[in-house]
Amino acid sequence: MKGNAYLALDFPAWPEAKDFLERNGLQGVPVKVGMELFYNEGPRFIEWLKKHDHDIFLDLKLHDIPTTVKRSMKNLAGLGIDMVTIHALGGSEMIRQAKDGLMAGSLTGYKPKLLAVTILTSFDNKTVNDELGLQGELQDNAVRFSELACQNGADGVVCSVHEAKKIKVVCGSPFLTVTPGIRLPDSAGDDQKRVATPALARANGADILVVGRTVTNADHPKAVYEQVQKEWEHGSKP
Template sequence: MKGNTYLALDFTSWDEAEHFLKENDLHGVPVKVGMELFYREGPRIIEKLKANDHGIFLDLKLHDIPTTVMKAMKNLARLEVDMVNVHALGGSEMINRAKEGLLSGSPASHDTKLIAVTVLTSMDETALNNELKIPGSVADNATHFAGFAAENGADGVVCSVHEASRVKAACGSFFLTVTPGIRLQETDVNDQRRVATPVFAKENGADILVVGRTVTQAKDPKTAYLQVQEEWGHGSTP
């Protein structure tokens, strides 16, 4: 992986994403490509980003029957990105088969990390308990999902910063915690519930930050991106 701060390219097309990266002199920064952009542009966008030296987190949150996910992951492995993900709600067997597909499809020279999504940062305990009928706290559920993901081949999880230290304690220091919902102090939280600053993320055990609107909607996106890295660098370790 080429860095620890992935910029979410939440744009509708490659033209928009490319213009933003060029206009703000963000050549080569690690980026996250989600469903909106990938479903519009397909695998060609990965090749274009790699040609410009961007590390890539492909955020598609695969969630289907185990065999389907295994076959899909085998195809995605050929893209040779930094990270891909599945949704932990798919269960242990699905995660295990995803890892199988990733390993069988990856060139021997490349190590794509498999990341399992725990609880979306847009959700809180009320939504988890009352809408999904999943009992317990967000932290307890995120830690539970991380535990069986680790046991079935995942290299880490997507979780909020608020659960990162508990995941580390349960799964070990080398198990990656990928944390969206990162906000600079002065920016809005938008539709996410469990957000945090880069300093808090560093102090609470986050390994990899995902930043979106706090950078892309800033008046000066490059300065905002560099500020995230600066604040991360000055955080203390637990």
């Protein structure tokens, strides 16, 4: 059951995540593992997911001095993950070192994709201007971070759907745009401000969707996940 929609396993521990996947017939779907789950369980859960045919997006958003990030990425590359994140705010040298670490740690020849987080989908323009001190429109800042990431070896960015099209124009079609904040039309936005439907994501040039509570809080998670995938494939609500 592969596809472009990565299911966010936003659970506190392995038993809950494993039970959710098995109980709802979601074996083999692409998954995103974030900080909460990885810091609690470590590599053993990644190994279990790989054995059960899940593509893995490891979303740790590393942001530290370049040497530390390089060494961390070298270790993470050995897990056989498909994608991993850093913060674009770490700057050009950190991005380059992160890529070097991934290349050095990929002993099997498979190279994980390096993604740079631009502006979190929980931020709006006021937060970016008043709290982060970044001038101008949020979308322009996201595009600027994307260009920085592209120039320094990243394979793509994590951005909202609303910035994806402009990022493609600036960075080129092969540059990946991974878009969280995906909701079906009748779903709540929760703490994310820049949300979008799968159909809008496809129209705006997103390559990969990340969907979380829309599926995990649903009465019938598998059906909702399949609906997200269908809307993405067909460009409209089924």
